Amino acid sequence: MADIQTIKNSPKLKRPEFLDPEKKTSAARMADRVLLLGLGVAFAYWIFASLIFALTATSGTFVHNYFNPGLNEVLSRLLVFCFFMIFGSHVGYTMRQRQKADEALAGSEEKYRTIIENMEDGYFEIDxxxxxxxxxxxxxxxxxxxxxxxxxxxxxxxxxxxxxxxxxxxxxxxxxxxxxxxxxxxxxxxxxxxxxxxxxxxxxxxxxxxxxxxxxxxxxxVTRRRQADALQQEKMAAEAASRSKSEFLANMSHEIRTPLNAIIGLVELLLESPLSREQREDLKVVQSAAFALLSVINDILDFSKIEAGKLELERSPFNLRDFLGEALKILAVKAHEKNLELAYRVAPDVPDRLVGDHHRFRQVLLNLIGNALKFTDSGEIVVFAQCRTVDADHLLLHVAVRDTGVGIATGKQALIFEAFRQADGSTTRKFGGTGLGLAVSAQLVNLMGGQIGVKSVLGKGSIFHFTIAFDVDAKSADGPELPDDMDLSGRRILVVDDNATNLKILCEMLASWKMVPKPASSAAAGMALLKKMGNSGAVFDLALIDSDLSDSGALSLARQIHGRGGDTTRVVMMLTTTTAKETAFYNETGVGALVTKPVRPSDLLDAIIKALSVAQAPAEKRVDNNGSGHDFSLPPLDILVAEDTPFNQKYIRRLLDTWHCRATIVENGRLAIDALDGQHFDLVLMDVQMPEMDGLTATARIRDLEKKRDRHIPIIAMTAHAMRGDRERCIDAGMDDYVSKPISSIALLEAIRRVVPMPDRKPESVDADPSTSAGDDDGELSAILEAFNNDGAFFKDVADMFISDYPPMVETVKKAIADRDGALLSRTAHALKGMARNFQIDGAADAALQLEQLADQKQFGMAGIQFRTLADELAGFERRLKQMVARVSED
Incomplete structure (x- = not known):
């Protein structure tokens, strides 16, 4: 700081004199003058000495002494000359060194001056x-x-x-x-x-x-830094508060859900007990209030996650049309209670296999449909889905939910998507709710790359519409399609439904499979079409009838169809809800199949195939070329069966035993890979859906291992639906063939013979089993016995397995719902679904499927309601099954 002290009194920004080029030249000249002055003084001394010598010497003149001095004079004069030369040179050197020092000092002062004047920090000195x-x-x-x-x-x-x-x-x-x-x-x-x-x-x-x-x-x-620090502290405090809020909400959710589960569970048990009408009504009010409170908790938690930016979207493939059907079925019971028609329509050009977060998509859809149910007292609620934009890999899906409810005033439409805001916020409002459902839906739609809006006319209904961006799963088949060996084109179908929208949707579905639908808006119109068709000498192949036709028209129409002599028209009944009592009732009336509304394309196609197959199964499929019966013999094969359901394990083992094959049972795909590593098998029967490792993944790994071993083992898949998309996915994974569940012994036998080389042999005739008769009036028993190769003993063994195995599994489902164990519930419901499919209990299978889906969605409240349906279906079938076993034993 000494240099700074030196320069502080200098004129600000004034250039020092010694830095001036002219001043520097003058200083150099001064040093040269000093040297010349020394030479001049030495020369003057020479003259002066010659003059003195001339004046004092006795001889010689000045000129003589000046030019011809003696030796002593020359030496003395040279000495003086040298002295002055040295003196002049020293003075010049000293002046030059001083000049350099001054220049260095000036440079240093200028450097520090520049630093002080240009630095951002303030410099000060005080006394x-x-x-x-x-x-x-x-x-x-x-x-x-x-x-x-x-x-x-x-x-x-x-x-x-x-x-x-x-x-x-x-x-x-x-x-x-x-x-x-x-x-x-x-x-x-x-x-x-x-x-x-x-x-x-x-x-x-x-x-x-x-x-x-x-x-x-x-x-x-440092003001800005202090402000930034203060903001950071505020941010940390806000984040801590947000974490505390999230923890509080989680704890609150747990504390509220725990007693709610007890309330809902006990109310359901009480509703199954003998009660008076007033008691039952009161309990239903309690049940409704409990579910409403559970919905509020879910909305609050989702809203909190979205606000905190903690909500993450998933990506997984799903089938759009089946997805919409499953989502709407969750609210179908509530719509039926209000006598509302609930349906959906997907435009034909919309791809079926999409990739995205279908769980959040379902949440938005259910919020909008639930909102429509709340504000609609009569009419219908219809969901429409169509493409807004689409290319090879991406789709912007436009979904609209149209209702015939009370509508929304124009001034209120902009407010309903705001949190805690409602169209009617007065204390006298008729409809409840927190106002969070639509706010959560709007934010979810925004997160998924879309927009949401509403069009409404007061008193005439509303249309809530939104868009969501999805990827298109181009690798999978699009929509439900017929198996390769099934052709329904040209089949004449009578469609009877008193709701014009649903009637149009059903006809579009049937036309997409190249069938010929004939619509009728009432039972009378349907009967008129039947008579007109009969007068022309033709018949309908199938009648698709809505069970909710007015004045018991559906049942009357079904009886008239069966009462017409020579009429081979089969009936598929569309039910709003499917219970064991309804299933048994309609089976007794001769209905070929049942399908639950809102109708999913895959369910409708399965029902049509089932109804037409029962009516028109050709006899030659059950006999060999010699006409002596079907040949069920196989060489003694070693077969590995990967199946997780105990009932199916016993069924497959018993079936393979009758064919003299050796079966090794494992519970999942990983164990199947381990078994193949240590043992030789001729064939693998692979269930597709299993815990820990599914069948598709296991097959892909088996094929990778076979590349090293240079050996191919046949694999047959066992799938739940007879859809082309399922078959293609199995084949793409490396499987050789597939059979659909419930497993038909004939279909499985034919699949085995297709993929396993058979030795040359002569066909042996097999006598028909006496346990069945062509004149048997019990269609259900005949259909089930056919699935068991008409083997009465085999049927009784498997029936005993069912009667002993299903009650513990039902109790497991009940416990999983009470414990909110989604994995256990999904696994057990899946096993019960397979068991029900084997015995063709469609109502129980559908209920188990919905339970499986509700488990994946963690909707345990709705699962409790669906559980009762499943238990009733299975209990009703158990009674009928015992009667069938007794009848087979008598025969």
């Missing part, structure tokens, strides 16, 4: 009186005062009283210890009154004899 003796421009800008004002200003004018004490204490410490102080923070008050946070370092200025004469320091404005 003991508190006056500023030196400062730079940065200090002046920080303080807000002019240069002249600062020179007259006491530094204490820049400080508040509290800060003055802090700074005085710091100066006192420097005075006592003589050491520097760093990072002293305080607040200064600018000339304009603004307060700024600053940090400074203070060091002592000493004079002669190391006496302290003042203080110097660097001042830095």
């Amino acid at each position: 003991f009186r508190g006056r500023f003796t030196f400062f730079n421009d940065s200090f002046r800008k920080i303080s807000g005062y002019g240069a002249e004002q600062l020179r007259q200003l006491d530094y204490r004018r820049l400080l508040t009283p509290a800060e003055t004490q802090k700074v005085l204490a710091a100066f006192g410490k420097v005075n006592r210890t003589g050491t520097n102080i760093k990072d002293l923070g305080f607040v200064i008050v600018r000339k304009d009154g603004a307060r700024r946070w600053v940090e400074t370092s203070v060091s002592p200025i000493t004079g002669r004899h190391d006496r302290l004469v003042g203080y110097r320091g660097l001042l830095r404005d």
